[in-house]
Every structure is written in C-alpha cells, then in structure tokens.
Amino acid sequence: MAPDLSTWGKCFANGYSISAVLGSASTRKGAEEIFVTGSFWYGATAMAAALETLKQIRETDYLERLVASGQRLRDGLQQQAASHGFTLRQTGPVQMAQIFFEDDPDFRLGYGWTAEAIKRGVFLHPYHNMFVSSAHTLDDIAATLSVTDEAFAAVKARRDDLKPHAKLVELLGRH
Structure with a gap:
C-alpha cells in the first residue's frame, strides 16, 4: 500500500543537502494551500547531484x-x-x-x-x-x-x- 505522504532526504542526491515531500493525488489540494521554503532552496549542486543519482538509479544496477x-x-x-x-x-x-x-x-x-x-x-x-x-x-x-x-x-x-x-x-x- 502506498503512503499518502513520504519524505525523502539526502539519499536521492548521493548525500548532498536536499529533501522532498512526495504525496498522492489526494494530498495535492492540501499542499497547494501552503508555502514552503528552505535554506538550500536554490542549491544547484544538490539539484545536479539529485538528477545524476536518480539517473544512475534508473539506468544502471x-x-x-x-x-x-x-x-x-x-x-x-x-x-x-x-x-x-x-x-x-x-x-x-x-x-x-x-x-x-x-x-x-x-x-x-x-x-x-x-x-x-x-x-x-x-x-x-x-x-x-x-x-x-x-x-x-x-x-x-x-x-x-x-x-x-x-x-x-x-x-x-x-x-x-x-x-x-x-x-x-x-x-x-x-x-
């Protein structure tokens, strides 16, 4: 069974400072009502690391x-x-x-x-x-x-x- 919400941290960016909250369609309406910000909001290095890590997970063993x-x-x-x-x-x-x-x-x-x-x-x-x-x-x-x-x-x-x-x-x- 899939959770309504799940939180993710540094694991999807190979240890770089990043986080994400993922949710089902039923939680989307509530999420649209709030504003979230963070210290590393525009951290390009963590974003690049996340993209490459996710690519490695998708395309390799x-x-x-x-x-x-x-x-x-x-x-x-x-x-x-x-x-x-x-x-x-x-x-x-x-x-x-x-x-x-x-x-x-x-x-x-x-x-x-x-x-x-x-x-x-x-x-x-x-x-x-x-x-x-x-x-x-x-x-x-x-x-x-x-x-x-x-x-x-x-x-x-x-x-x-x-x-x-x-x-x-x-x-x-x-x-």
Missing part, C-alpha cells in the same frame, strides 16, 4: 550493486567477529550500517577495532553509520575484510589493555 556490496561487508564482518569471539550488533540498511560490539557500553572495543583498521589503511567509525558507495568495488570490500580480520585479531589480543575513550565515557555518564 547501482542500487543492486550497493546492496550486494553492503551485504557482503556486513556478512563478512559478522563471520569474522564470531571467529574471534566477538558478537556484533549491526543496524540500519546494509548500505549504511552502524556497527557495535555487543557488551561494549564504553565503546572501548569499538574504538580499539576501528583504530586497528585505521592503522592498516581502512577508515571505519566507532559509533556512527558507515557508508558503502557505488564507487566501492567487490575488490575494495575484500580488501576491507582482510584488514578488519586483522583488526579483530589485534583487539582480541589486547582486549584487556584497551581503555575506554575518556570523552565518550564522560558524555555517557551525563545521560
């Missing part, structure tokens, strides 16, 4: 490749974590997964793991969504998984020595 790459990464990380004795909690769409270590309230494992990956040339974020793009190839995903496996091993080896991120612990303590 862009979305299918993105989902396949994200799923391959997510599945690989889950298998690696288990093989090193960790449990991951992955949320969000596979194209922009957020990855946490189970039983890691102060993010010390997450920070340790991402730091180990960064040392090896792969940037991962310890507490924010990570984005797979259509520029990432299956070779890139394989290279990333090679690094993350090494990072899991390094964190396992020094698990007891990992210190929580002081600023994050302070912020978490306030809530």
Whole structure:
C-alpha cells in the first residue's frame, strides 16, 4: 500500500543537502494551500547531484550493486567477529550500517577495532553509520575484510589493555 505522504532526504542526491515531500493525488489540494521554503532552496549542486543519482538509479544496477556490496561487508564482518569471539550488533540498511560490539557500553572495543583498521589503511567509525558507495568495488570490500580480520585479531589480543575513550565515557555518564 502506498503512503499518502513520504519524505525523502539526502539519499536521492548521493548525500548532498536536499529533501522532498512526495504525496498522492489526494494530498495535492492540501499542499497547494501552503508555502514552503528552505535554506538550500536554490542549491544547484544538490539539484545536479539529485538528477545524476536518480539517473544512475534508473539506468544502471547501482542500487543492486550497493546492496550486494553492503551485504557482503556486513556478512563478512559478522563471520569474522564470531571467529574471534566477538558478537556484533549491526543496524540500519546494509548500505549504511552502524556497527557495535555487543557488551561494549564504553565503546572501548569499538574504538580499539576501528583504530586497528585505521592503522592498516581502512577508515571505519566507532559509533556512527558507515557508508558503502557505488564507487566501492567487490575488490575494495575484500580488501576491507582482510584488514578488519586483522583488526579483530589485534583487539582480541589486547582486549584487556584497551581503555575506554575518556570523552565518550564522560558524555555517557551525563545521560
């Protein structure tokens, strides 16, 4: 069943600042009665990005490749974590997964793991969504998984020595 209204954000412009409200014909009359404006109303870059992104979605296998790459990464990380004795909690769409270590309230494992990956040339974020793009190839995903496996091993080896991120612990303590 189609919604009466749906809202869309940066996804249809490859991350650029843009939004849209789409509605059924039955909502059109109400929309004609209001005036809407925004900060980036005439942002040409976001408009151009939206047009090109929508073209890629229409004319290529862009979305299918993105989902396949994200799923391959997510599945690989889950298998690696288990093989090193960790449990991951992955949320969000596979194209922009957020990855946490189970039983890691102060993010010390997450920070340790991402730091180990960064040392090896792969940037991962310890507490924010990570984005797979259509520029990432299956070779890139394989290279990333090679690094993350090494990072899991390094964190396992020094698990007891990992210190929580002081600023994050302070912020978490306030809530």
